[in-house]
Amino acid sequence: MASSKVVIRQPQPQMISQVSNDWHSGICDxxxxxxxxxxxxWCCxxxxxxxxxxxxxxxxLPLLEIFGGLVPPITMSMRVQMRERYGIKGTMCRDCVYATFCTSCTxxxxxxxxxxxKFQVVLVSAKQT
Structure with missing residues (x-):
């Protein structure tokens, strides 16, 4: 008599993210x-x-920019780091211009x-057995 195995795979939750590689809002929005x-x-x-x-x-950390000079180093580095973390297109040159001339807007x-x-992960149709 041949034995047979039945393998059942439970559906796994999937998270679909529609994340853009652009900023969601402009510098002056x-x-x-x-x-x-x-x-x-009023209080940048x-x-x-x-x-x-x-x-x-x-x-x-941003208070260190008092000792910065022409280019606000903290604003620029935070903007560059955020672009890198979220995969946003851009250049360090543009980051430098925005940080220098549009600090509060940046x-x-x-x-x-x-x-x-920031988004919540919600499992839909999860049942306890």
Whole structure:
């Protein structure tokens, strides 16, 4: 008598992500989050510290830019790191220009991007047996 094995594979949850390799908002899209842009405009150092903490970096890291010079090094490096982490297209030259001439707008854009890319993983149709 031949023995036969029956193998049953349970369906595995799949997460489909539609993540773009572009910034979800432009550098000047302040109307996307008016309260945050007002906060960044009126107190950019405080907003930058909050955003840095939310990104997982030390809270007061942006305050080191006081000793920076022409190009804000922390703003630029955070923007470059965020582009690398999220796979966003861009160049260091553009990051440098935005960090230097649009510092508060750059911090706002990074904050909006972090909010947009955070998502909850939800399992649908999961049953307990």
């Amino acid at each position: 302040c109307c996307d989050d008016v309260p945050e842009c007002c906060f960044a405009f 150092p405080c907003f930058a510290c909050k955003t840095s903490r939310d990104y997982g970096q030390p809270l007061c 911090w706002c854009q990074m904050s909006r991007e972090m909010k947009r890319r």
